[in-house]
Amino acid sequence: MQINIWGILIACFAVTLDFSSCFVNKSRPSIPRIAKYFGTKGRYEEVNPYLLEDILAVNTSILRPPFPKCRPIHLTAIIRHGTRYPTGSIFKHMQQMYEAVKSATPGKESWVCEIQNQWRMWYPQNTDGRLARKGVDDHKHLAVRLSKLFPSLLSEENLRGGFVKFISSSKHRCINSTLSFMAGLTELWDIQDQTFDYEVNDALMKYFIHCTKFLEDVVRNPSALLEIDKFKEGPEMRRVREKIGYQLRVPYKNITADMADAVMNFCAYGLAIKNVNSPWCECLDEADAQVVEYTNDLRQFWKRGYGYDINRKSSCILFHDVFSRLDKVVSENMSGQQVTEAVTIQVGHGETLLPLYTLLGFFKDDEPLTSSNYATQTQRSFRPSFVLPYTANLLLALYDCGEGDLRLQPLINENPVTFPGLPEGQEASMPLYRDVREHYKELIRGCDFETECELFTRPNQFSIKDAL
Template sequence: MKFLTSTVLVLFYVKNVLTLECYWNTGCKYKYFGSKTPYEIVRGDIRDSFVKTEECKAVSVWTIMRHGKRNPSQSFAHYIQHILKYKDFIVSSYEIGNSSLCAQDIENLKNWNVDLTMLSNPYVITTEGYQETLRLSNRMMETFPELLKKLPEKDYSFLPGFGRHLEVSARAFIEGLNQNLTLENDTNDYQFVAPYTTCGKYQEEVRRNPDIYREEEEYKKTADYLNTKERIERKLGLNFTFSNQDITAIYDLCRYTWDGISDKPSPWCAIFSAEDLQVLEFIDDLRHYYRNAYGVSQYSKIFGQMPLADLMRKFEEAKNGKGKKIVSYFTHATMMDMILVVLNLYKDANPLVGAHRDMNRKWRTTFLSTFASNMIAVLNKCSKYGQNEYYNVAFYWNEKPLLDLCNRGVCSWQEFEDLFKPFLNATIDFCEFKWANVD
């Protein structure tokens, strides 16, 4: 009898452990998905972050931002379509007792239906992505009501880079300002928004060079990654081995179908532990690091100067009473990464490498170049107790103060000039030839 009692107790204990590990009732889910993280998860709020003082008022705002959440590209959609065929196998594996997924997680997966437009319309901005950008401009309108209300055409400039999804994001931003405003057309090969898109040398040596993913491939050979792969396969209890592309496709299903605005997790995320998600997040960091950022600084340091030189020019004009009240550019994650490199921000003491996952790394695409990521610069005109007027510039990244610049994100005009004036000499003459096949 004692033996039976202890057996019951052990089974009861195991059951409770399994229940506590279920995804559906996990109180604090891991929400960080690299560059595909919903903006709502990591953003600040410019209404709270904006540095307000009695003696200063904003006279010009300059922004550059990544497009909102979009559908995956055609190639990634193809792999996602392939992995969807495994959904019934995953459910069947649970029903015959091979899977360690929880009952509710399986039920949520069974009841989930794919949005076919996500797979058939590559790069199209999602409803959530539209709202990400629209709500950002709503908050900016609340922050700078006197500056941004009733904008005549001479007082604004809204310019998207290449891609319909950038144009749609720009239109969402305009809608959030509640005015009948117009977009510009880029006639300068995206020189401020995305100069790398038409740079032949960069496209050949970096974007079309598979060697830039060498560190990522090295990481996929480490025990860190292989253990994650094994955990996923063991958890699902299927009788076949996943390829690395299969793992990526499941990860994409998790992050593309997580609704950040509604804070509604994707049932596909139940397949991963928090540790698994951290491993996959690091892969995204490696990709960005060696394609856009410090791993290719000979390019990123030049391209990133182009929009920042424009910022210098625009604020000089505004300081002289001839500028615009708002200038906004709409770009890609690549450009956001490059701007950070130029400003020497979030640079790790040692380069990221595939041989070792640095748990404390500064370069985290989750917080730097997520969907709708943005840099906001504000030119303030100040006058204190009858003294001479002076200017300062405040910087924000994803609506949070950019604390590592100047005095916790606020630069005197002299500091701003010293930092940004050298960018006026930036040139992309090194490109050698124009890349015509922009994609």
């Protein structure tokens, strides 16, 4: 039997041309245009873009004290874990969105074709929010940067001498972030003859699962998150759902607000974990992304932020731990003793940091975030995208400026900030420690965790997992 090889090749070539016309991959920038709206799924580099050029870059001039005699004597760093894989609940909605698209009518746009025909669900189902390789690097790099910012504190000598303390949440992603931070230091100084310990302390780093009033009044209370539910059903989110359904050929009624959030997560995790601009990113323009971001900001506001007083009060135990440590350093320093804890590295969650920020008064707007004021909140301070990316951190640097002049400098994500409510001026970024204590005196005297978190009625049964 004769075979017309040329005919077969020509036919195959023609089919290939026809088939691949759907797969023309338009050139996309390396960073999605919606990356700055990823909320708590955002990269640390979106908050500090200069790190894209040099991941170990620091600007030591930001720490320049108002007086030349100032020298740092202690650093407390409360840090969120690094980049992680999706948790089970997030993965479920991503899987629903993926299956809906795979079974939809084929689209014609190149990026839709990529999703339907080329893109594959690469997220391991059993990761349960485990630390990604990028998360390991996040903490290694942060360790090196902090050692460059505070070389006299986060030093090889202090590490070897036991003057650097490590505390972690028991969650695997936090422990692995802590180990990664340590590895950043030991690799920097090529330490091979010594190992270092860390303390697991959920009372400090996962205090929110031990606050019964918070769990009952917020986590397990359906009405507590009413504003989020209302916004999900509102006109802004409806428009986004309709647009996603139209673009991906999925009936609008099959697209939930959680699935719209999953579209954003496909884009966010692709960038954070794989450093790619996924075709999913094309589903949302900046206006769409802002709506999805606001949905998540509402959740953070009402579940962890200013929405309910117990949210911030749940962090009282961590607040007191911080000030007890600072008081001890002050006492040791004033009496001429060596400071026994030069650096404290505490690794926890976004849920660890946000209530503490709220308790301290950071990122508070004049009006609360609600389902009905989206249009007027475009300039809001409460923006987890800028505040709580992976590896977000609160740094408190205590300085001795001579003659009993002790000053405290707060930094958020390595950028100097001022304590809300303290007088502004030249010294605002590094106020006297006694003025900071005076400003927060009501919280220092009160804000008892046991009292604030106690329920005076018998609590219902609840699952700790619900709080995570």
